[in-house]
Amino acid sequence: MIDLYYWPTPNGHKITLFLEETAIPYTIIPVNIGKGEQFRPEFLAISPNNRMPAIVDHTPLERGAPVSVFESGAILLYLAEKSEQFLAADLRGRVEVTQWLFWQVAGLGPMAGQNHHFSRYAPEKLTYAIERYVNETNRLYGVLNKRLADREFIAGPYSIADMAAYPWIVPHEAQGQNLDDFPHLKRWFESIKSRPATVRAYERGADISVNPTVTEESRKMLFGQTAQSIAKT
Ligand SMILES: N[C@@H](CCC(=O)N[C@@H](CS)C(=O)NCC(=O)O)C(=O)O
Numbered sequence: 001m002i003d004l005y006y007w008p009t010p011n012g013h014k015i016t017l018f019l020e021e022t023a024i025p026y027t028i029i030p031v032n033i034g035k036g037e038q039f040r041p042e043f044l045a046i047s048p049n050n051r052m053p054a055i056v057d058h059t060p061l062e063r064g065a066p067v068s069v070f071e072s073g074a075i076l077l078y079l080a081e082k083s084e085q086f087l088a089a090d091l092r093g094r095v096e097v098t099q100w101l102f103w104q105v106a107g108l109g110p111m112a113g114q115n116h117h118f119s120r121y122a123p124e125k126l127t128y129a130i131e132r133y134v135n136e137t138n139r140l141y142g143v144l145n146k147r148l149a150d151r152e153f154i155a156g157p158y159s160i161a162d163m164a165a166y167p168w169i170v171p172h173e174a175q176g177q178n179l180d181d182f183p184h185l186k187r188w189f190e191s192i193k194s195r196p197a198t199v200r201a202y203e204r205g206a207d208i209s210v211n212p213t214v215t216e217e218s219r220k221m222l223f224g225q226t227a228q229s230i231a232k233t
Contacts, residue, residue: 002026002079003056005043007033008205009213010167011072011109015053016201017163018079018086030208034218039229046070050230057082073105076160086159093156100147100154100161104168108144111136112168115175121214121223134176141169145182153188158195166192 004019006012006028019026031037031052038050046068047054054070061082069075077098080087088094115133118126144165147154154161169189172179179186192198214222 001057001059003029003058005029005031005047005052005054005056006208007031007052007213008202008208008210009033009052010112010170011051012053013167013170013201013205014072014164015055015075015079016204017166017198018076018160020197020201020204021158021163021195022079022083022085024079024083028204028208032209033222034211034213034215036221044230048230050225055079071105072109073101073164076101076164080160086157086163088156088159096155097159097161101164103143104161104164108137108140108165108168111140112171112175116171117223119176120174121219137175137177141172141177141182141185144169144188145185148184148188152191158192162188162192166198 002019002024004015004026006015007030016028031043033052037043038047038052043052043054044050046056047070049070051070053072053075054068055075055078057067057069057078060067067078069078077087087097111133114129115137118129118133122129144154153159154165166189169179169185179189
């Protein structure tokens with residue numbers, strides 16, 4: 001029913017976390033971003049930002065032509081609304097989930113992403129940039145830890161807000177963070193890690209690739225993109 005354009009990275013894992021929790025049948029279409037497959041015209045037609053994940057729903061609720069969605073937050077919302085799962089139906093509960101979902105896609109994801117870039121991938125070790133993003137990641141971990149002090153999950157029952165955040169906490173050591181400094185976050189992290197659907201989601205990822213995406217060959221293509229990268233295709 002769902003085609004999932006995917007590579008096993010934090011943003012990709014968000015969607016397999018959701019799909020493995022549900023009975024929605026899906027097919028993974030690997031997009032090897034280390035080999036430039038995100039620039040294929042057929043992929044850009046559904047994901048014009050040349051980023052995965054993206055989905056195509058061949059049986060949308062209102063029937064008719066297939067529906068494609070890019071951006072992990074939009075995909076999680078689409079799937080939650082369609083399946084009526086992992087998103088509260090009432091106004092207040094829904095706001096709780098969506099504000100934390102947007103917090104992840106606009107805050108934790110981009111800041112931790114820049115942390116990865118400057119701490120691990122940048123050819124020069126720029127102290128200012130590393131400190132900026134390690135500190136900002138640390139602040140965001142603190143925000144999440146505080147939020148989880150008096151609740152099991154981020155926004156009521158396990159939801160798409162948790163699924164968006166969890167994969168970005170998995171590489172906490174590489175982000176220069178110590179989960180022992182964040183006891184509520186650590187308890188939440190361990191509880192999601194042990195969910196059978198989480199185990200299956202990460203196994204699906206390992207079936208696709210266990211090799212590093214950023215290599216000497218892929219580095220230039222991943223980190224040297226300009227408007228020309230899209231114009232060429
Ligand atoms: N805001 C996007 C970010 C997606 C994203 O950055 N995906 C990365 C992998 S985690 C990607 O596809 N990179 C390909 C590239 O840099 O060309 C989302 O949340 O879906």
